[in-house]
Amino acid sequence: MSFNERLKKDFSTITLALIPVAxxxxxxxxxxxxxxxxxxxxDSIGTVLVGVLAGPWAGLVTGLLTNIIWGMITSPVAAAFAxxxxxxxxxxxxxxxxxxxxxxxxxxxxxxxIGVAASIVAVPIRVYMFGxxxxxxxxxxxxxxxxxxxxxxxxxxxxxxxSNLPDKVVTALVAWGIIKALPQRFVVSFPRAEATLAAK
Amino acid sequence: xxxxxSLYLAGDRFLYRLxxxxxxxxxxxxxxxxxxxxxxxxxxxMFTLLGLLALSNNxxxxxxxxxxxxxxxxxxxxxVIHGLFSPDGQTILLTVGPLALKQEGLAFAWxxxxxxLSVTGVSLLLVFTTPPAALMxxxxxxxxxxxxxxxxxxTLQIIPQMRARAAAIIAAxxxxxxxxxxxxxxxxxxxxxxxxxLVLSSLVDVEERAIALEARAxxxxxxxxxxxxxxxxxxxxxxxxxxxxxTLLIIGAGWQL
Numbered sequence: 001m002s003f004n005e006r007l008k009k010d011f012s013t014i015t016l017a018l019i020p021v022a023x024x025x026x027x028x029x030x031x032x033x034x035x036x037x038x039x040x041x042x043d044s045i046g047t048v049l050v051g052v053l054a055g056p057w058a059g060l061v062t063g064l065l066t067n068i069i070w071g072m073i074t075s076p077v078a079a080a081f082a083x084x085x086x087x088x089x090x091x092x093x094x095x096x097x098x099x100x101x102x103x104x105x106x107x108x109x110x111x112x113x114i115g116v117a118a119s120i121v122a123v124p125i126r127v128y129m130f131g132x133x134x135x136x137x138x139x140x141x142x143x144x145x146x147x148x149x150x151x152x153x154x155x156x157x158x159x160x161x162x163s164n165l166p167d168k169v170v171t172a173l174v175a176w177g178i179i180k181a182l183p184q185r186f187v188v189s190f191p192r193a194e195a196t197l198a199a200k
Numbered sequence: 201x202x203x204x205x206s207l208y209l210a211g212d213r214f215l216y217r218l219x220x221x222x223x224x225x226x227x228x229x230x231x232x233x234x235x236x237x238x239x240x241x242x243x244x245x246m247f248t249l250l251g252l253l254a255l256s257n258n259x260x261x262x263x264x265x266x267x268x269x270x271x272x273x274x275x276x277x278x279x280v281i282h283g284l285f286s287p288d289g290q291t292i293l294l295t296v297g298p299l300a301l302k303q304e305g306l307a308f309a310w311x312x313x314x315x316x317l318s319v320t321g322v323s324l325l326l327v328f329t330t331p332p333a334a335l336m337x338x339x340x341x342x343x344x345x346x347x348x349x350x351x352x353x354x355t356l357q358i359i360p361q362m363r364a365r366a367a368a369i370i371a372a373x374x375x376x377x378x379x380x381x382x383x384x385x386x387x388x389x390x391x392x393x394x395x396x397x398l399v400l401s402s403l404v405d406v407e408e409r410a411i412a413l414e415a416r417a418x419x420x421x422x423x424x425x426x427x428x429x430x431x432x433x434x435x436x437x438x439x440x441x442x443x444x445x446x447t448l449l450i451i452g453a454g455w456q457l
Contacts, residue, residue, distance in 0.1 A: 013419060016347055017409035020354035021402050024362045032366060032394055036380060036387045045399070065348075069355055072332065073205050075270045076323030077316075128235075129319075131282060131312035135273035139281060146285035178399055186407065 007057060010191050015054040018190075022046030023066045040167040044088045048114070048175040051092030052101055053190040059089025080129055084122045088168070091117040092175075096192065101176055111172030115165040122160050123153070132156040138163050205359045207266075207327045213257040215329040219432045220338035223326045225440045229447040230322040234315050237454045240307065243314030250321040259328050266324055271316055278309040332356050337430045346424060354409075362402065369397050 001009070023046055030043030047066060051059025063085030071079025095101060095110035126132055132152045133139055138159050145155035179187070187193055215223070230250075234243050254263035286305030293301045336349040370380070373393050379386045413419075 011347060013413050014406065014410040016350060016418075017406045017413060018403075019351050020358060021406055021409075023351070023355045024359050025399060025402060027359065028362050028366050028398065029395055031363075032370070032398075033391070036390060038384075038387055038391070042391075042395075045395075049399075061348075061351075065351060065355070069352060071323065072327050073207060073356070073359070076320045076327070077270060077274075079323065080319075130274065130316065131278050131308060133274055133277045133281060133312075135277055139277045143281045143285055146281065146287060149287075151287050174395070178396070181396070181400065182403065186403065189407065189410075 006055075010055040010058050012054075012191050014189050015050070015058050015191060018054065019050060019058065019062050019065070022050045022062050023069060025049075026062075026066045027070060040170055042167065042171055042174070044085060044168070044171050045175060045178075047085055047089040048092040048171055049178065051089040052096040052175065052179060053187065053192060054093075055192045056090045056093025056097070058191075059093040060086045061089070063087070063089035080125060081122065084118050084125065087117045087121040088114055092172070093192070101172075101179065104173065104176060107172045107176035108169055111169030112165065114172060115161070115168035118168060119157070119160045119164045122164070123157050126156050126160065127153055205356055206332050207324070208331045209259065209262060209328050211258055211329065215253070215257045215259075215325065218329075219430065219436050220326075220330045220335045221342055221432070222436045222440055223330060225443060227322050227326050229443055231319055232447055233450060234318050236451045238457075239454065240311045240314070242454075243311065243318045246318040247314060247321055250318060250325065254321075254325060257325075257329065259325065262328060263321065263324060267317060267321060270320060271313070274316060275309075275313045278312055279306060282306070282309040282312075333428070334430060337426055337428065338432070340424075340426075341430065341432065346418075350418070362398075365401065366394075366398055369394060 025046035026043050029045050030041055033040060033042040044063070044066075047059055047063040050062040064082045067078050067080075067082035067085045071077070071082075091114045092110065095113055100106045100110040100113075126134070132142055132155065141159045141162065142155045145158055146152065150158075184197070187197060230246060234246060251260070251263065254260050282305035283301050284299050284305065286302055286308060288304045288308070291303040293303050293306070295301070333353065336353050340346060340349045373390075374380060378390055378393055380390050381387070
């Protein structure tokens with residue numbers, strides 16, 4: 001079917017009803033994880049869920065809007081990383097379409113792919129808008145790498161990958177677990193059901 | 201819809217009366233000027249102007265306080281890490297043991313801090329003076345698909361609900377003996393009993409919302425009537441185009457010099 005037809009089908013009413021819930025899940029689960037003081041963020045669960053259930057474009061929109069809304073309610077800095085969240089949703093959707101969410105180790109591979117994609121998009125934003133700095137503990141890693149003679153880009157790539165990969169792998173596994181637990185009746189009402197039904 | 205989630209602060213000065221799209225254009229122009237106009241003092245000049253704008257709209261305290269909260273750790277790390285470890289560092293200003301403070305690193309940190317301050321500052325001014333509902337309405341008036349404005353509006357509305365639900369789940373699980381403090385494996389194991397009920401109960405709503413949307417003919421391609429009125433005077437429209445043109449001129453002129 002044509003691209004426009006695909007878009008219309010992906011953004012069906014139930015997708016539109018899912019996306020706000022997914023965005024708020026991103027925010028709230030992220031807050032729970034940071035309250036538990038864990039070394040991961042888990043703030044893209046909703047984005048990955050939408051990417052798998054409703055396709056890459058819906059995942060892209062969910063990611064972009066999550067960070068934009070975060071920018072409106074907490075800190076505008078989050079809005080700068082909207083493309084990163086968008087990439088997460090996009091790649092999650094593409095992985096699901098290729099059958100990479102049908103069992104746990106394929107979901108793990110999806111997590112790695114999502115983490116790499118997120119890092120690729122995040123590094124230029126970090127370097128050009130924030131001089132490679134996050135204002136968090138990860139900066140110590142960056143400082144160490146810079147001190148050992150690496151250039152800024154290289155140091156930031158390593159820092160971003162080491163913090164993103166484990167987080168996205170865990171996110172993908174959790175998302176896979178959630179989809180497995182969803183009733184089939186619910187999954188079937190979504191536009192990209194064929195991909196998710198393979199996981200059942 | 202009583203609890204407010206956004207950073208909006210009520211007021212009635214000049215910035216509040218501008219159409220939200222005008223403010224969006226201003227944000228865009230400031231971002232362009234900050235990153236494209238040459239000169240390491242340019243972002244700081246813009247930041248000063250933004251500070252004056254905040255002052256004249258009674259927003260100085262929240263403006264500077266929020267900026268401090270958000271930017272202070274970033275700026276600190278920028279100056280320390282680039283000052284000490286910048287790969288371009290040649291000119292040494294002072295040495296403390298094995299560490300040397302380099303001028304190029306500090307200059308870079310100065311530029312980046314100025315940029316972050318002015319971009320974050322103008323975004324804060326936008327969010328402080330624009331209630332989300334007005335922003336959605338303005339976007340819809342300018343052609344943004346209703347689906348997007350619906351998503352953003354609904355998200356802001358359900359955040360308080362979801363937070364309350366999360367708090368209830370955390371309390372319930374702790375009452376059943378869930379360990380949320382302690383060793384890392386303990387805290388990791390606490391994740392599943394907290395997240396699973398939250399996610400599954402939230403997804404139950406989704407079907408009901410979809411049915412409600414369809415029952416209200418949401419997908420029908422007709423212009424939707426709004427309860428509130430949002431004026432967009434032609435004077436502001438002209439101002440937007442002028443502002444954009446001026447930005448391009450300044451950037452072009454800056455690069456000529």
